[in-house]
Amino acid sequence: MPSATSDDWWRTAVIYQVYPRSFADSDGDGVGDLVGITQRLGALAELGVDAVWLSPFMTSPQRDAGYDVADYCDVDPLFGTLADFDALLARAHDLGLRVVVDLVPNHSSSEHPWFQAALAAGPGSPERARYLFRDGLGRDGELPPNNWRSVFGGPAWTRVPDGQWYLHLFDSSQPDFDWTNPWVGDRFREILRFWLDRGVDGFRVDVAHGMIKADGLPDYLPDPDGGSMGGDEPDVPYWAQDGVHAIYRDWRTVLEEYGPERVLIAEAWVRPLTKMAHWVRPDEMHQAFNFGYLETPWAATPLRAIIDDSLAAFGAVGAPSTWVLSNHDVIRHPSRLALVPPPPQGDGLGPMSPRKPDEVVGLRRGRAATAFMLALPGSAYVYQGEELGLPEVVELPDAARQDPTFFRTGGKLYGRDGCRVPIPWEAEAPAAGFSPSGESWLPQPESWGSYARDAQRGVPGSTLELYTAAIAARRAHRLATGDLEWLASAPDVLAFRSRELTIVANTGSTPVPLPAGEIVVASGPVGEGLLPGDTTVWIR
Protein backbone atom coordinates (compact mmCIF):
# COMPACT_ATOMS: atom_id res chain seq x y z
CA MET A 1 0.00 0.00 0.00
CA PRO A 2 2.23 2.84 -1.23
CA SER A 3 0.44 5.79 0.30
CA ALA A 4 -0.79 3.95 3.32
CA THR A 5 2.21 2.92 5.30
CA SER A 6 1.87 4.91 8.48
CA ASP A 7 -0.57 4.91 11.35
CA ASP A 8 -1.07 8.59 10.71
CA TRP A 9 -1.96 8.25 7.03
CA TRP A 10 -5.13 10.25 7.55
CA ARG A 11 -3.26 13.37 8.67
CA THR A 12 -2.03 14.02 5.16
CA ALA A 13 -4.53 12.10 3.06
CA VAL A 14 -6.42 13.23 0.01
CA ILE A 15 -9.76 11.49 0.46
CA TYR A 16 -12.01 11.07 -2.57
CA GLN A 17 -15.76 10.93 -2.01
CA VAL A 18 -17.60 8.40 -4.13
CA TYR A 19 -21.34 8.95 -4.28
CA PRO A 20 -22.30 5.41 -5.31
CA ARG A 21 -25.55 6.27 -7.11
CA SER A 22 -23.71 8.52 -9.52
CA PHE A 23 -20.20 7.12 -9.93
CA ALA A 24 -20.43 4.15 -12.31
CA ASP A 25 -23.32 1.85 -13.22
CA SER A 26 -22.28 -1.68 -14.22
CA ASP A 27 -25.70 -3.27 -14.72
CA GLY A 28 -27.41 -0.62 -16.82
CA ASP A 29 -30.27 0.26 -14.46
CA GLY A 30 -29.20 3.91 -14.45
CA VAL A 31 -28.02 3.88 -10.83
CA GLY A 32 -24.36 3.42 -9.96
CA ASP A 33 -23.32 0.29 -8.08
CA LEU A 34 -20.45 -1.36 -6.22
CA VAL A 35 -19.26 -3.43 -9.19
CA GLY A 36 -19.14 -0.20 -11.20
CA ILE A 37 -17.01 1.42 -8.51
CA THR A 38 -14.64 -1.56 -8.40
CA GLN A 39 -14.24 -1.45 -12.18
CA ARG A 40 -13.32 2.23 -12.07
CA LEU A 41 -11.05 2.28 -9.00
CA GLY A 42 -7.98 2.33 -11.23
CA ALA A 43 -8.87 5.87 -12.27
CA LEU A 44 -8.75 6.97 -8.63
CA ALA A 45 -5.39 5.32 -8.04
CA GLU A 46 -4.17 7.14 -11.14
CA LEU A 47 -5.50 10.42 -9.77
CA GLY A 48 -3.26 9.73 -6.78
CA VAL A 49 -5.72 9.92 -3.89
CA ASP A 50 -5.03 8.02 -0.68
CA ALA A 51 -8.49 6.93 0.31
CA VAL A 52 -12.04 6.62 -0.90
CA TRP A 53 -15.07 7.50 1.20
CA LEU A 54 -18.25 5.81 0.02
CA SER A 55 -21.57 7.50 0.70
CA PRO A 56 -24.18 4.98 1.95
CA PHE A 57 -24.79 1.80 -0.03
CA MET A 58 -26.57 -0.08 2.77
CA THR A 59 -30.11 -1.42 2.53
CA SER A 60 -32.42 1.55 2.18
CA PRO A 61 -35.70 2.64 0.64
CA GLN A 62 -33.66 5.55 -0.79
CA ARG A 63 -35.93 8.30 0.43
CA ASP A 64 -32.81 10.36 1.18
CA ALA A 65 -30.44 8.67 -1.28
CA GLY A 66 -29.34 6.02 1.22
CA TYR A 67 -29.04 8.29 4.28
CA ASP A 68 -32.15 6.43 5.42
CA VAL A 69 -30.80 3.02 6.38
CA ALA A 70 -33.06 -0.01 6.83
CA ASP A 71 -30.26 -2.52 7.49
CA TYR A 72 -26.85 -1.27 8.63
CA CYS A 73 -25.16 -4.59 7.92
CA ASP A 74 -26.18 -5.34 4.36
CA VAL A 75 -25.88 -3.87 0.89
CA ASP A 76 -28.93 -2.51 -0.89
CA PRO A 77 -29.70 -4.67 -3.95
CA LEU A 78 -29.65 -1.44 -5.95
CA PHE A 79 -25.90 -1.34 -5.32
CA GLY A 80 -25.09 -5.05 -5.17
CA THR A 81 -24.20 -7.52 -2.43
CA LEU A 82 -21.84 -7.88 0.50
CA ALA A 83 -19.65 -10.02 -1.75
CA ASP A 84 -19.47 -7.08 -4.17
CA PHE A 85 -18.41 -4.90 -1.27
CA ASP A 86 -15.69 -7.34 -0.23
CA ALA A 87 -14.41 -7.40 -3.81
CA LEU A 88 -14.40 -3.59 -3.91
CA LEU A 89 -12.46 -3.42 -0.66
CA ALA A 90 -9.92 -6.00 -1.79
CA ARG A 91 -9.36 -4.23 -5.11
CA ALA A 92 -9.01 -0.85 -3.38
CA HIS A 93 -6.46 -2.23 -0.94
CA ASP A 94 -4.54 -3.84 -3.82
CA LEU A 95 -4.37 -0.40 -5.41
CA GLY A 96 -3.17 1.20 -2.17
CA LEU A 97 -6.46 2.96 -1.51
CA ARG A 98 -8.04 3.00 1.93
CA VAL A 99 -11.82 2.72 2.14
CA VAL A 100 -14.01 4.69 4.53
CA VAL A 101 -17.72 3.90 4.72
CA ASP A 102 -20.58 6.15 5.72
CA LEU A 103 -22.29 5.49 9.03
CA VAL A 104 -25.69 7.07 9.72
CA PRO A 105 -26.28 6.88 13.49
CA ASN A 106 -28.55 9.87 14.12
CA HIS A 107 -31.55 8.23 12.48
CA SER A 108 -32.59 5.08 10.68
CA SER A 109 -35.08 4.60 7.91
CA SER A 110 -38.71 4.41 9.00
CA GLU A 111 -38.64 1.03 7.25
CA HIS A 112 -35.93 -0.28 9.57
CA PRO A 113 -37.33 -3.29 11.50
CA TRP A 114 -36.49 -1.45 14.75
CA PHE A 115 -38.77 1.43 13.83
CA GLN A 116 -41.45 -0.88 12.51
CA ALA A 117 -41.31 -2.75 15.84
CA ALA A 118 -41.57 0.58 17.67
CA LEU A 119 -44.71 1.46 15.72
CA ALA A 120 -46.25 -1.95 16.39
CA ALA A 121 -45.35 -2.10 20.09
CA GLY A 122 -47.11 1.12 21.04
CA PRO A 123 -46.57 3.93 23.58
CA GLY A 124 -44.46 3.17 26.62
CA SER A 125 -42.83 0.07 25.10
CA PRO A 126 -39.07 -0.61 25.12
CA GLU A 127 -39.23 -0.63 21.32
CA ARG A 128 -40.49 2.96 21.27
CA ALA A 129 -37.77 3.99 23.70
CA ARG A 130 -35.16 3.39 20.97
CA TYR A 131 -36.50 6.42 19.09
CA LEU A 132 -37.82 9.80 20.23
CA PHE A 133 -41.56 9.28 20.56
CA ARG A 134 -43.50 11.83 22.61
CA ASP A 135 -47.11 12.74 23.31
CA GLY A 136 -48.29 15.88 21.56
CA LEU A 137 -49.40 19.20 23.03
CA GLY A 138 -52.87 20.71 22.84
CA ARG A 139 -56.12 19.33 24.19
CA ASP A 140 -55.92 16.06 22.27
CA GLY A 141 -52.21 15.96 21.68
CA GLU A 142 -52.86 17.29 18.21
CA LEU A 143 -49.88 19.69 18.30
CA PRO A 144 -46.27 18.55 17.92
CA PRO A 145 -44.31 18.19 21.19
CA ASN A 146 -42.16 21.21 20.38
CA ASN A 147 -41.46 23.72 17.63
CA TRP A 148 -38.44 22.07 16.01
CA ARG A 149 -38.21 22.17 12.23
CA SER A 150 -36.81 19.54 9.88
CA VAL A 151 -33.54 20.46 8.14
CA PHE A 152 -35.36 19.60 4.91
CA GLY A 153 -38.25 21.95 5.70
CA GLY A 154 -41.56 21.49 7.56
CA PRO A 155 -42.01 20.24 11.12
CA ALA A 156 -39.53 17.82 12.69
CA TRP A 157 -42.37 15.71 14.12
CA THR A 158 -44.77 13.28 12.51
CA ARG A 159 -47.82 11.83 14.23
CA VAL A 160 -48.53 8.10 14.19
CA PRO A 161 -52.05 6.57 14.24
CA ASP A 162 -52.10 5.98 18.02
CA GLY A 163 -51.58 9.71 18.56
CA GLN A 164 -47.89 9.87 19.56
CA TRP A 165 -45.36 11.84 17.59
CA TYR A 166 -41.81 10.89 16.59
CA LEU A 167 -38.89 13.22 15.99
CA HIS A 168 -37.08 13.40 12.66
CA LEU A 169 -34.54 16.15 12.19
CA PHE A 170 -34.55 15.25 8.49
CA ASP A 171 -37.27 13.62 6.38
CA SER A 172 -40.27 11.94 8.04
CA SER A 173 -38.79 8.68 6.72
CA GLN A 174 -35.73 9.24 8.97
CA PRO A 175 -36.77 8.85 12.64
CA ASP A 176 -34.10 9.97 15.14
CA PHE A 177 -32.72 7.43 17.60
CA ASP A 178 -32.74 8.11 21.32
CA TRP A 179 -29.03 7.93 22.05
CA THR A 180 -29.61 8.18 25.79
CA ASN A 181 -30.92 4.61 25.55
CA PRO A 182 -27.94 2.23 25.99
CA TRP A 183 -29.62 -0.26 23.65
CA VAL A 184 -28.90 2.06 20.75
CA GLY A 185 -25.21 2.34 21.64
CA ASP A 186 -24.94 -1.44 21.92
CA ARG A 187 -26.32 -1.89 18.40
CA PHE A 188 -23.99 0.69 16.89
CA ARG A 189 -20.94 -0.89 18.51
CA GLU A 190 -21.97 -4.10 16.75
CA ILE A 191 -22.39 -2.25 13.48
CA LEU A 192 -18.91 -0.71 13.79
CA ARG A 193 -17.43 -4.15 14.41
CA PHE A 194 -19.33 -5.65 11.48
CA TRP A 195 -17.60 -3.30 9.03
CA LEU A 196 -14.26 -3.24 10.85
CA ASP A 197 -14.20 -7.05 10.71
CA ARG A 198 -14.74 -6.83 6.96
CA GLY A 199 -11.65 -4.62 6.76
CA VAL A 200 -12.88 -1.07 6.28
CA ASP A 201 -10.41 1.65 7.16
CA GLY A 202 -12.89 3.90 8.91
CA PHE A 203 -16.20 5.67 9.04
CA ARG A 204 -17.52 9.01 7.96
CA VAL A 205 -20.11 9.73 10.65
CA ASP A 206 -23.28 11.41 9.42
CA VAL A 207 -24.79 14.24 11.49
CA ALA A 208 -22.16 13.74 14.16
CA HIS A 209 -23.38 16.93 15.86
CA GLY A 210 -27.01 15.84 16.21
CA MET A 211 -27.25 12.56 18.06
CA ILE A 212 -27.92 13.98 21.54
CA LYS A 213 -30.76 16.43 22.11
CA ALA A 214 -31.08 18.88 25.01
CA ASP A 215 -32.86 17.44 28.05
CA GLY A 216 -36.60 17.90 27.88
CA LEU A 217 -36.51 18.72 24.14
CA PRO A 218 -37.12 22.45 24.74
CA ASP A 219 -38.53 24.85 22.15
CA TYR A 220 -36.26 27.39 20.54
CA LEU A 221 -36.47 30.19 18.01
CA PRO A 222 -35.96 28.38 14.72
CA ASP A 223 -34.33 29.82 11.65
CA PRO A 224 -37.37 30.77 9.57
CA ASP A 225 -35.58 29.79 6.36
CA GLY A 226 -34.71 26.25 7.44
CA GLY A 227 -32.57 24.33 5.01
CA SER A 228 -29.38 24.49 7.06
CA MET A 229 -27.51 21.45 8.30
CA GLY A 230 -27.19 23.37 11.53
CA GLY A 231 -24.36 24.81 13.48
CA ASP A 232 -24.80 28.28 12.09
CA GLU A 233 -27.05 29.34 14.91
CA PRO A 234 -26.04 29.29 18.56
CA ASP A 235 -27.74 27.15 21.21
CA VAL A 236 -29.91 24.98 19.02
CA PRO A 237 -31.18 22.25 21.37
CA TYR A 238 -30.47 19.47 18.88
CA TRP A 239 -27.07 20.50 17.54
CA ALA A 240 -23.66 20.19 19.13
CA GLN A 241 -24.82 19.03 22.55
CA ASP A 242 -21.98 17.99 24.86
CA GLY A 243 -23.40 14.49 25.29
CA VAL A 244 -22.26 13.41 21.84
CA HIS A 245 -18.63 13.29 22.90
CA ALA A 246 -19.05 10.30 25.19
CA ILE A 247 -20.32 8.35 22.18
CA TYR A 248 -17.21 9.07 20.12
CA ARG A 249 -14.86 8.29 22.99
CA ASP A 250 -16.57 4.93 23.22
CA TRP A 251 -16.30 4.35 19.47
CA ARG A 252 -12.64 5.33 19.48
CA THR A 253 -11.92 2.48 21.89
CA VAL A 254 -13.72 0.08 19.55
CA LEU A 255 -11.65 1.26 16.57
CA GLU A 256 -8.43 0.97 18.51
CA GLU A 257 -9.10 -2.70 19.17
CA TYR A 258 -8.43 -2.99 15.44
CA GLY A 259 -5.12 -1.11 15.59
CA PRO A 260 -4.17 2.51 15.15
CA GLU A 261 -5.01 2.98 11.47
CA ARG A 262 -8.83 2.99 11.44
CA VAL A 263 -10.40 6.42 11.44
CA LEU A 264 -13.54 8.29 12.43
CA ILE A 265 -14.45 11.38 10.41
CA ALA A 266 -17.08 13.77 11.72
CA GLU A 267 -19.70 15.42 9.61
CA ALA A 268 -20.38 18.12 12.19
CA TRP A 269 -21.77 21.48 11.07
CA VAL A 270 -20.57 23.26 14.18
CA ARG A 271 -19.35 26.79 14.73
CA PRO A 272 -17.01 28.24 15.79
CA LEU A 273 -14.05 26.11 14.72
CA THR A 274 -12.77 26.03 18.27
CA LYS A 275 -15.95 24.16 19.16
CA MET A 276 -15.80 21.89 16.11
CA ALA A 277 -12.32 20.93 17.26
CA HIS A 278 -13.92 19.21 20.28
CA TRP A 279 -14.99 16.45 17.86
CA VAL A 280 -11.34 15.65 17.11
CA ARG A 281 -9.77 15.72 20.52
CA PRO A 282 -7.17 12.96 20.92
CA ASP A 283 -9.61 10.38 22.31
CA GLU A 284 -12.53 11.18 19.97
CA MET A 285 -12.64 11.30 16.19
CA HIS A 286 -9.62 11.68 13.92
CA GLN A 287 -10.83 14.47 11.72
CA ALA A 288 -13.84 16.61 10.89
CA PHE A 289 -14.93 18.22 7.65
CA ASN A 290 -14.01 21.88 7.69
CA PHE A 291 -17.32 23.33 6.54
CA GLY A 292 -16.22 26.79 7.59
CA TYR A 293 -13.62 26.59 4.86
CA LEU A 294 -16.14 25.27 2.34
CA GLU A 295 -18.45 28.17 3.09
CA THR A 296 -15.76 30.85 2.75
CA PRO A 297 -16.06 32.96 -0.40
CA TRP A 298 -13.22 33.13 -2.92
CA ALA A 299 -11.58 36.22 -1.43
CA ALA A 300 -8.17 36.67 0.12
CA THR A 301 -9.04 38.21 3.48
CA PRO A 302 -11.68 35.73 4.66
CA LEU A 303 -9.69 32.79 3.28
CA ARG A 304 -6.58 33.77 5.16
CA ALA A 305 -8.62 34.21 8.34
CA ILE A 306 -10.35 30.81 8.10
CA ILE A 307 -7.04 29.08 7.35
CA ASP A 308 -5.36 30.66 10.37
CA ASP A 309 -8.35 29.87 12.56
CA SER A 310 -8.51 26.28 11.30
CA LEU A 311 -4.84 25.55 11.85
CA ALA A 312 -5.02 27.10 15.31
CA ALA A 313 -8.25 25.39 16.37
CA PHE A 314 -7.42 21.89 15.13
CA GLY A 315 -3.75 22.26 16.01
CA ALA A 316 -4.70 23.07 19.60
CA VAL A 317 -6.15 19.56 19.99
CA GLY A 318 -3.42 17.84 18.00
CA ALA A 319 -5.60 17.16 14.94
CA PRO A 320 -4.85 18.03 11.33
CA SER A 321 -7.08 20.57 9.70
CA THR A 322 -9.12 19.33 6.78
CA TRP A 323 -10.04 21.24 3.65
CA VAL A 324 -13.09 20.64 1.50
CA LEU A 325 -14.82 22.56 -1.25
CA SER A 326 -17.50 20.21 -2.57
CA ASN A 327 -19.61 17.25 -1.53
CA HIS A 328 -23.01 15.72 -2.30
CA ASP A 329 -24.85 18.31 -0.16
CA VAL A 330 -23.58 21.57 -1.62
CA ILE A 331 -23.52 23.39 -4.94
CA ARG A 332 -20.42 22.19 -6.81
CA HIS A 333 -17.71 24.69 -5.99
CA PRO A 334 -16.98 26.02 -9.50
CA SER A 335 -20.62 27.10 -9.75
CA ARG A 336 -20.85 28.20 -6.13
CA LEU A 337 -17.75 30.38 -6.31
CA ALA A 338 -18.98 31.98 -9.52
CA LEU A 339 -21.83 33.49 -7.47
CA VAL A 340 -20.87 36.32 -5.13
CA PRO A 341 -21.99 35.89 -2.41
CA PRO A 342 -22.49 32.11 -2.69
CA PRO A 343 -26.03 30.84 -1.98
CA PRO A 344 -26.46 29.15 1.43
CA GLN A 345 -26.06 25.38 1.81
CA GLY A 346 -29.23 23.50 0.90
CA ASP A 347 -30.70 26.16 -1.38
CA GLY A 348 -29.38 24.58 -4.55
CA LEU A 349 -29.78 26.04 -8.00
CA GLY A 350 -32.49 25.46 -10.56
CA PRO A 351 -34.14 26.81 -13.66
CA MET A 352 -35.91 29.62 -11.78
CA SER A 353 -33.00 30.64 -9.54
CA PRO A 354 -32.51 34.42 -9.69
CA ARG A 355 -28.73 34.08 -10.14
CA LYS A 356 -27.07 31.65 -12.56
CA PRO A 357 -23.34 30.90 -12.39
CA ASP A 358 -21.14 31.67 -15.38
CA GLU A 359 -19.55 28.33 -16.34
CA VAL A 360 -16.28 29.81 -17.63
CA VAL A 361 -15.71 32.06 -14.62
CA GLY A 362 -16.73 29.23 -12.32
CA LEU A 363 -14.31 26.72 -13.80
CA ARG A 364 -11.41 29.15 -13.64
CA ARG A 365 -12.20 30.03 -10.04
CA GLY A 366 -12.93 26.44 -9.05
CA ARG A 367 -9.58 25.28 -10.42
CA ALA A 368 -7.75 28.09 -8.65
CA ALA A 369 -9.54 27.30 -5.39
CA THR A 370 -8.64 23.61 -5.61
CA ALA A 371 -5.02 24.26 -6.51
CA PHE A 372 -4.85 26.50 -3.47
CA MET A 373 -6.59 24.00 -1.18
CA LEU A 374 -4.33 21.11 -2.16
CA ALA A 375 -1.26 23.06 -1.05
CA LEU A 376 -2.54 23.59 2.50
CA PRO A 377 -1.20 21.52 5.38
CA GLY A 378 -3.58 18.79 6.53
CA SER A 379 -6.00 16.42 4.84
CA ALA A 380 -8.10 17.34 1.79
CA TYR A 381 -11.37 16.02 0.39
CA VAL A 382 -12.29 15.77 -3.26
CA TYR A 383 -15.87 15.04 -4.35
CA GLN A 384 -16.33 12.83 -7.39
CA GLY A 385 -16.42 14.78 -10.63
CA GLU A 386 -14.68 17.87 -9.31
CA GLU A 387 -11.45 16.52 -10.83
CA LEU A 388 -13.30 16.86 -14.14
CA GLY A 389 -14.33 20.44 -13.39
CA LEU A 390 -18.02 19.56 -13.37
CA PRO A 391 -20.38 22.45 -12.73
CA GLU A 392 -23.63 22.23 -10.81
CA VAL A 393 -26.41 21.07 -13.11
CA VAL A 394 -28.89 23.93 -12.94
CA GLU A 395 -31.37 22.98 -15.66
CA LEU A 396 -32.79 19.86 -14.04
CA PRO A 397 -36.53 19.59 -14.64
CA ASP A 398 -38.69 19.51 -11.50
CA ALA A 399 -39.99 16.08 -12.51
CA ALA A 400 -36.48 14.62 -12.32
CA ARG A 401 -35.69 15.96 -8.85
CA GLN A 402 -35.39 13.53 -5.96
CA ASP A 403 -33.99 15.48 -3.00
CA PRO A 404 -36.52 15.57 -0.14
CA THR A 405 -35.52 19.21 0.41
CA PHE A 406 -37.26 20.10 -2.85
CA PHE A 407 -40.49 18.38 -1.85
CA ARG A 408 -40.57 19.37 1.81
CA THR A 409 -40.17 23.06 0.91
CA GLY A 410 -42.75 22.87 -1.87
CA GLY A 411 -40.03 23.59 -4.41
CA LYS A 412 -38.88 26.76 -2.64
CA LEU A 413 -35.40 25.26 -2.28
CA TYR A 414 -34.04 23.23 -5.17
CA GLY A 415 -31.85 21.16 -2.87
CA ARG A 416 -28.93 18.98 -3.81
CA ASP A 417 -29.74 17.06 -6.99
CA GLY A 418 -27.67 19.41 -9.13
CA CYS A 419 -24.39 18.17 -7.64
CA ARG A 420 -25.44 14.51 -7.82
CA VAL A 421 -25.81 14.01 -11.56
CA PRO A 422 -23.97 10.85 -12.71
CA ILE A 423 -20.43 11.66 -13.78
CA PRO A 424 -19.04 11.36 -17.32
CA TRP A 425 -16.29 8.86 -18.14
CA GLU A 426 -16.26 8.57 -21.94
CA ALA A 427 -17.30 11.40 -24.20
CA GLU A 428 -18.76 9.19 -26.93
CA ALA A 429 -20.32 6.39 -24.85
CA PRO A 430 -23.99 6.11 -23.80
CA ALA A 431 -24.67 8.18 -20.66
CA ALA A 432 -21.10 9.51 -21.17
CA GLY A 433 -19.81 6.15 -20.01
CA PHE A 434 -21.73 6.19 -16.73
CA SER A 435 -24.01 3.33 -17.72
CA PRO A 436 -23.83 0.79 -20.55
CA SER A 437 -27.56 1.19 -21.22
CA GLY A 438 -27.45 4.98 -21.48
CA GLU A 439 -29.76 5.25 -18.45
CA SER A 440 -29.03 7.81 -15.76
CA TRP A 441 -31.17 8.34 -12.65
CA LEU A 442 -30.76 12.10 -13.04
CA PRO A 443 -30.52 13.40 -16.59
CA GLN A 444 -27.02 14.39 -17.70
CA PRO A 445 -26.73 17.66 -19.61
CA GLU A 446 -25.88 17.62 -23.32
CA SER A 447 -22.50 19.19 -22.56
CA TRP A 448 -21.49 16.40 -20.15
CA GLY A 449 -19.39 14.58 -22.74
CA SER A 450 -16.99 17.49 -23.01
CA TYR A 451 -16.10 17.01 -19.33
CA ALA A 452 -15.58 13.24 -19.71
CA ARG A 453 -12.49 11.70 -18.20
CA ASP A 454 -11.27 10.26 -21.49
CA ALA A 455 -11.51 13.70 -23.08
CA GLN A 456 -9.21 15.11 -20.38
CA ARG A 457 -6.79 12.27 -19.65
CA GLY A 458 -3.30 13.22 -20.82
CA VAL A 459 -4.55 16.53 -22.21
CA PRO A 460 -2.27 19.34 -20.99
CA GLY A 461 -4.18 22.01 -19.13
CA SER A 462 -7.26 19.85 -18.51
CA THR A 463 -8.82 19.94 -15.07
CA LEU A 464 -8.08 16.23 -14.61
CA GLU A 465 -4.39 16.82 -15.32
CA LEU A 466 -4.37 19.78 -12.94
CA TYR A 467 -5.77 17.67 -10.10
CA THR A 468 -3.42 14.79 -10.87
CA ALA A 469 -0.38 17.07 -11.00
CA ALA A 470 -1.32 18.96 -7.84
CA ILE A 471 -1.94 15.79 -5.85
CA ALA A 472 1.40 14.36 -7.01
CA ALA A 473 3.29 17.58 -6.28
CA ARG A 474 1.61 17.90 -2.90
CA ARG A 475 2.98 14.47 -2.03
CA ALA A 476 6.42 15.02 -3.61
CA HIS A 477 6.91 18.27 -1.69
CA ARG A 478 5.28 16.94 1.52
CA LEU A 479 3.00 19.98 1.66
CA ALA A 480 0.47 18.20 3.86
CA THR A 481 2.96 18.37 6.70
CA GLY A 482 4.45 21.70 5.66
CA ASP A 483 4.54 24.82 7.81
CA LEU A 484 2.49 27.53 6.23
CA GLU A 485 4.20 30.91 6.38
CA TRP A 486 2.22 33.83 4.95
CA LEU A 487 4.05 36.23 2.66
CA ALA A 488 3.27 39.89 2.13
CA SER A 489 0.99 40.32 -0.89
CA ALA A 490 -1.39 42.62 -2.73
CA PRO A 491 -4.92 42.93 -1.26
CA ASP A 492 -6.67 40.25 -3.38
CA VAL A 493 -3.71 37.90 -3.29
CA LEU A 494 -2.87 35.04 -0.95
CA ALA A 495 0.76 34.01 -0.82
CA PHE A 496 2.49 31.56 1.45
CA ARG A 497 5.63 29.54 1.72
CA SER A 498 5.52 25.82 2.54
CA ARG A 499 8.62 23.63 2.32
CA GLU A 500 10.51 24.77 -0.76
CA LEU A 501 7.45 26.13 -2.56
CA THR A 502 5.73 29.50 -2.79
CA ILE A 503 1.99 29.28 -3.37
CA VAL A 504 0.27 32.34 -4.79
CA ALA A 505 -3.46 32.70 -5.46
CA ASN A 506 -4.90 35.77 -7.11
CA THR A 507 -8.56 35.91 -6.03
CA GLY A 508 -9.12 39.24 -7.78
CA SER A 509 -9.51 40.09 -11.44
CA THR A 510 -6.42 42.27 -12.02
CA PRO A 511 -3.17 40.49 -12.94
CA VAL A 512 -0.40 40.80 -10.35
CA PRO A 513 3.36 40.29 -10.70
CA LEU A 514 4.38 36.63 -10.61
CA PRO A 515 7.31 35.76 -8.34
CA ALA A 516 10.33 34.37 -10.18
CA GLY A 517 10.96 30.63 -10.22
CA GLU A 518 9.94 27.36 -11.79
CA ILE A 519 6.19 26.81 -11.99
CA VAL A 520 5.32 23.47 -10.43
CA VAL A 521 1.51 23.74 -10.65
CA ALA A 522 -0.64 26.36 -12.35
CA SER A 523 -4.43 26.37 -12.26
CA GLY A 524 -4.61 28.31 -15.54
CA PRO A 525 -2.49 30.00 -18.16
CA VAL A 526 0.17 32.38 -16.84
CA GLY A 527 2.60 34.41 -18.87
CA GLU A 528 4.91 37.38 -19.11
CA GLY A 529 5.65 37.52 -15.39
CA LEU A 530 2.00 38.12 -14.51
CA LEU A 531 -0.44 36.03 -12.52
CA PRO A 532 -3.93 36.58 -13.95
CA GLY A 533 -7.04 36.86 -11.77
CA ASP A 534 -8.66 33.69 -10.42
CA THR A 535 -5.42 31.75 -10.82
CA THR A 536 -3.17 29.87 -8.41
CA VAL A 537 0.45 28.86 -8.96
CA TRP A 538 2.97 26.84 -7.03
CA ILE A 539 6.50 28.08 -7.62
CA ARG A 540 9.84 26.59 -6.71
Ligand code: NOJ
Ligand atom coordinates in the same frame (compact mmCIF):
# COMPACT_ATOMS: atom_id res chain seq x y z
C1 NOJ B 1 -25.85 14.62 5.93
C2 NOJ B 1 -25.71 13.94 4.62
O1 NOJ B 1 -24.51 14.30 4.02
C3 NOJ B 1 -26.93 14.31 3.83
O2 NOJ B 1 -26.82 13.93 2.49
C4 NOJ B 1 -28.14 13.72 4.49
O3 NOJ B 1 -29.31 14.13 3.82
C5 NOJ B 1 -28.24 14.15 5.94
N1 NOJ B 1 -26.99 14.09 6.62
C6 NOJ B 1 -29.22 13.28 6.69
O4 NOJ B 1 -28.69 12.00 6.85
